[in-house]
Amino acid sequence: MTSPEKLNGDNQGLKNIEKISYMVHHILIYFKSFLLLRKYKATHKIVVSRDCITTFNSPSRDYIDSFFDNFLNQIENKSISVLDIGCGNGYLFEKLVQHKINGHYLGIDLKQADKFNDLQSDSITKKFMQGSAEEVKLDKKFDLIVSVTSLEHIENDKKVLENSSEMLKEGGCEIHVVPAGSSIFLYLLHGWRQYNIGMLNKLFFKKKDLEIHQAGGPVSFIFHFFFITIFRILNIDYKNIIKFFGPVKSFSIRADNFLNFFPSIFVVKVQKGKN
Numbered sequence: 001m002t003s004p005e006k007l008n009g010d011n012q013g014l015k016n017i018e019k020i021s022y023m024v025h026h027i028l029i030y031f032k033s034f035l036l037l038r039k040y041k042a043t044h045k046i047v048v049s050r051d052c053i054t055t056f057n058s059p060s061r062d063y064i065d066s067f068f069d070n071f072l073n074q075i076e077n078k079s080i081s082v083l084d085i086g087c088g089n090g091y092l093f094e095k096l097v098q099h100k101i102n103g104h105y106l107g108i109d110l111k112q113a114d115k116f117n118d119l120q121s122d123s124i125t126k127k128f129m130q131g132s133a134e135e136v137k138l139d140k141k142f143d144l145i146v147s148v149t150s151l152e153h154i155e156n157d158k159k160v161l162e163n164s165s166e167m168l169k170e171g172g173c174e175i176h177v178v179p180a181g182s183s184i185f186l187y188l189l190h191g192w193r194q195y196n197i198g199m200l201n202k203l204f205f206k207k208k209d210l211e212i213h214q215a216g217g218p219v220s221f222i223f224h225f226f227f228i229t230i231f232r233i234l235n236i237d238y239k240n241i242i243k244f245f246g247p248v249k250s251f252s253i254r255a256d257n258f259l260n261f262f263p264s265i266f267v268v269k270v271q272k273g274k275n
Contacts, residue, residue, distance in 0.1 A: 019189060026184045026194055042197065046215035046267065047257045055246045056239055059224055059253050060186075060265050063215035064148065064177055067267050068092075071175070072099035079103040080143040082124075083167060085133045085160065086150025090116040090126075097121045103143075108136055133160045141169045148177045149265075152191030161203060165272075174270040180214070180263045186224050200268055209271040216264030217256030223249055224264070 048066040057065070072095060079102040084092045087107030093116075096105060101124055107116065108129045119126065129136065133147075134156050145164045151157045161176075168174055178195045179187065193199075197212065204210050227245060231238040238245060 022189060023184065026181075029181060029194065029196065031181075042212045042214035042263070042266065044211055044213040045260060046213050048253050050250065050254065053250045053253055058228055059216060059220035059249060059256075060183075062249075062253060063265060064267070065095075067177075067213060067215070068095050069099075071269075072096070072101065076100050077102070081140070081169075082106070083138075083142040083145045083164070084108065085145065085147040085164065086153065087116060087128070088148075088150075089113045090119045091148055092146050093119050093121070093124075093126055096124055106142075108133055133163075137163050138167055141167055141172070143169055143172045144175070145172070146175045149179065151176055151178050152193055152195070155192055157193075158203060168272050170272055172272050174268075174272070176268045178266050178268065180216070180266055182216070182221055182262055183264050186221070186229050186264065188229070195266055197266075200266060204268060204270060209273055211269040213267040213269065214260075214263035214265075215267065216262070217259040218262040219255040219259065220249075220252040221262055221264055223252035 046063050046067050048062050052066045052069065053062055054065070076099050081103055082092070082096065082101075082105045084105065084107040087093070087109050090107065090113070093105055093107065097119075104125050104127075106127050106129060108131060109116075110130065110132065112128050112130060116128065133150070133154055145168050147160075147164075151160065154160055164174060178200070179190070181194045181196050183190070184194050200212055227248065228238050
């Protein structure tokens with residue numbers, strides 16, 4: 001049997017026994033996280049207001065949008081330098097433009113997405129660097145370094161975090177969005193790992209100004225599993241059930257605003273203090 005550490009979680013060509021090995025390994029890690037709840041706890045909870053809930057996005061995406069909207073509202077119209085690790089389609093760049101952020105943006109990924117190339121802005125310059133985040137180490141330092149659901153796709157996430165810390169300016173901020181353990185049931189064969197509170201505290205144990213924000217809960221988890229995950233397994237476009245999708249998702253997110261357990265994602269924020 002192929003060990004879970006050798007698997008690429010997004011590889012759809014895995015043999016059935018390899019898929020089973022992957023799922024069992026990560027489910028065991030997920031249940032281990034329950035044993036850590038007394039020792040470690042998230043410092044913040046992301047709450048989504050009714051007007052931030054979209055029609056088609058997954059609940060997790062709405063939580064991520066809400067976090068970045070609140071964060072970027074605090075620095076609107078400022079000029080900053082930004083490094084986006086695993087930039088993909090340019091989600092973060094679009095958020096920066098939306099909030100009228102000025103300055104310079106650099107996106108790093110193994111391959112440049114077509115949509116990323118189409119994104120333009122008059123207020124912030126955009127550049128792309130092709131390469132592995134584990135190997136990229138720049139002399140330039142940045143005010144803001146971000147990864148959005150990227151670390152789980154990188155085999156040596158610890159190395160990436162070490163490099164990003166060295167590339168962060170004094171007074172700068174790192175933000176990393178990662179999947180929580182419960183997401184193994186929502187996204188199935190996805191990435192090298194999911195994260196729990198203990199893993200995050202171990203990865204960032206030297207960081208003094210550390211915030212761990214959790215998002216999601218049991219109601220939005222159930223919604224995601226039955227309205228998105230199952231439909232994708234059956235190869236059915238969940239957007240075809242729009243009459244039910246939007247209202248039910250809105251209810252699930254608002255219900256989870258009052259429940260402080262069973263998160264689907266974590267957002268780690270680290271502020272680098274000035275000497």
